[in-house]
Amino acid sequence: MTNEEIQYKKNLPDKSISDFVECFWMIENTTGIEKEVIVMPDANFDLVISKDKDEPFQIYLLGLGTLYDKRKMEANTKMFFISFKLLAAEYLFHQSIAHLLNEFQKLPDDYWGFKQTDLDDFDAFCIKAAQIIKQLLPDDIDSRKQKLFELIYSSNGEMTIAEFSEKTFWNSRQINRYFTKYFGISLKVYCNFLKFRVSFEQIKKGELFPELNYSDQAHFSREVKKLSGVSPRELSRNENDRFIQVSAINNK
Incomplete structure (x- = not known):
C-alpha cells in the first residue's frame, strides 16, 4: 500500500543564525509513484541535499525563483533544504547568485562536510547544518x-x-x-x-x-x-x- 501524500517537515533556526537562514525543511515522496509538484517563488535561495533513484546523493545551490515551475518528483526521492535569506549570499557563500535565477549550481558531494548519511535523520541534519553555519558567520557585516x-x-x-x-x-x-x-x-x-x-x-x-x-x-x-x-x-x-x-x- 502506498501513502497518498508527500511527507514534509520544517524546522526554524535559532536566533544566532536567523539573519541568514529562513528555515530548514524536508520533502520526501513515500507514495511509491511519481508525483507532479509545483514550486513557486518564495524569496529564498536554497542549499539542497537529495537522493533519488538516478542520483543516490547530490548537493546543489538553488537560486531565487521568479516563476512557478512544474516538476516531476520520482518515487522514493528525499530532499533536505536550507532556505537562506539574501544576506547569506555575500556573507556565507561569498558570491553573487544573480546567475542562478531559476537555475541551480551543482556542488561537490562533500560540500560543507555533508554526506549521504545526513539524509537519514532530518532533525540531526538541522543541528549539523546550524553548527556549520555558525562557524561560517562573518565577524563584520556592513x-x-x-x-x-x-x-x-x-x-x-x-x-x-x-x-x-x-x-x-x-x-x-x-x-x-x-x-x-x-x-x-x-x-x-x-x-x-x-x-x-x-x-x-x-x-x-x-x-x-x-x-x-x-x-x-x-x-x-x-x-x-x-x-x-x-x-x-x-x-x-x-x-x-x-x-x-x-x-x-x-x-x-
Missing part, C-alpha cells in the same frame, strides 16, 4: 546591509524603496545596484516575491483576501495567479498536494 534586510523582512517587503533608503542612509540607486549585482533583480521585484510568500499561510487557511499592501482584491488575485499559475482559491485547495511550499506550512 551595517547598512544588515539594517536593510532587517527592514525588508520585518516589513514583509511593504516599505517603499525611498523609505528603505532613508532608514538605512543608503542611496536607493546604490541599493538597486547591489541587488542587481548579487541577486539579479531589483529590490522592488524582490519585495513582491516576499509579499507573495507571506501570503501562503493565509491562503492555506482559506483567507483569500489581501492582508498586505495590495491595492485591491483584483490586484492580489493577479499577483497570485502570475506567481503560482492559479487563483488564490485554487491555490488554497492545493489539489493533489502539488503546491509544495503551501503543503509544507505547519508541518513541523
Whole structure:
C-alpha cells in the first residue's frame, strides 16, 4: 500500500543564525509513484541535499525563483533544504547568485562536510547544518546591509524603496545596484516575491483576501495567479498536494 501524500517537515533556526537562514525543511515522496509538484517563488535561495533513484546523493545551490515551475518528483526521492535569506549570499557563500535565477549550481558531494548519511535523520541534519553555519558567520557585516534586510523582512517587503533608503542612509540607486549585482533583480521585484510568500499561510487557511499592501482584491488575485499559475482559491485547495511550499506550512 502506498501513502497518498508527500511527507514534509520544517524546522526554524535559532536566533544566532536567523539573519541568514529562513528555515530548514524536508520533502520526501513515500507514495511509491511519481508525483507532479509545483514550486513557486518564495524569496529564498536554497542549499539542497537529495537522493533519488538516478542520483543516490547530490548537493546543489538553488537560486531565487521568479516563476512557478512544474516538476516531476520520482518515487522514493528525499530532499533536505536550507532556505537562506539574501544576506547569506555575500556573507556565507561569498558570491553573487544573480546567475542562478531559476537555475541551480551543482556542488561537490562533500560540500560543507555533508554526506549521504545526513539524509537519514532530518532533525540531526538541522543541528549539523546550524553548527556549520555558525562557524561560517562573518565577524563584520556592513551595517547598512544588515539594517536593510532587517527592514525588508520585518516589513514583509511593504516599505517603499525611498523609505528603505532613508532608514538605512543608503542611496536607493546604490541599493538597486547591489541587488542587481548579487541577486539579479531589483529590490522592488524582490519585495513582491516576499509579499507573495507571506501570503501562503493565509491562503492555506482559506483567507483569500489581501492582508498586505495590495491595492485591491483584483490586484492580489493577479499577483497570485502570475506567481503560482492559479487563483488564490485554487491555490488554497492545493489539489493533489502539488503546491509544495503551501503543503509544507505547519508541518513541523
